[in-house]
Amino acid sequence: MTKYHPFLIALHWLLALGIIFSLLAGSFMLAETPTSDPSIINKLAIHMGMGIVILVLTLLRLITRLRTGAPAPIAGTPEKQEKIARLTHWLLYLGVIAMSVSGIVLAQSIDLGNIVFFGADKPLPQDFEALDLFEFHETIGSILMVLIVVHVGAAIYHQHIVKDGIMSRMSFRNK
Numbered sequence: 001m002t003k004y005h006p007f008l009i010a011l012h013w014l015l016a017l018g019i020i021f022s023l024l025a026g027s028f029m030l031a032e033t034p035t036s037d038p039s040i041i042n043k044l045a046i047h048m049g050m051g052i053v054i055l056v057l058t059l060l061r062l063i064t065r066l067r068t069g070a071p072a073p074i075a076g077t078p079e080k081q082e083k084i085a086r087l088t089h090w091l092l093y094l095g096v097i098a099m100s101v102s103g104i105v106l107a108q109s110i111d112l113g114n115i116v117f118f119g120a121d122k123p124l125p126q127d128f129e130a131l132d133l134f135e136f137h138e139t140i141g142s143i144l145m146v147l148i149v150v151h152v153g154a155a156i157y158h159q160h161i162v163k164d165g166i167m168s169r170m171s172f173r174n175k
Helices: 006-030 040-068 079-109 112-118 132-162 166-170
Strands: none
Touching (some): 006 040, 006 132, 006 166, 040 112, 079 112, 079 132, 132 166
């Protein structure tokens, strides 16, 4: 097998867009909106909804990956590099799942789902950053961003410096 399963490829690119959007939205759009601003409810709804979709799609991708396997390592790749690549991929799965679950736990701890999705007449916290669970969610987000930069950097390095065609493994096109 020289390529990933087509369903994995589709989920990879869909999740890449969703995860990057959600990380940026959480880091900028939500961080810059005070909880007293009425628009925050819609922004939270989008962010939280995306988080749930990302969790479901990531679990589906993980199950599919475990059932379909992965292409063999590219010939000539040093063993140490291959081990780092495998570890990074599994850490990405873990990071995305941890990010989603920590967001759900955070939302549950302050009844955010009822406020955002069902219009419960409860106040939002004055400052999300004061919540311990928020700090944990934010820390996982920072770690996830680093893992994504490493992943993208490695893909670019392999595709354009080493020129081993690694991107073809995650492409619908035949070489």
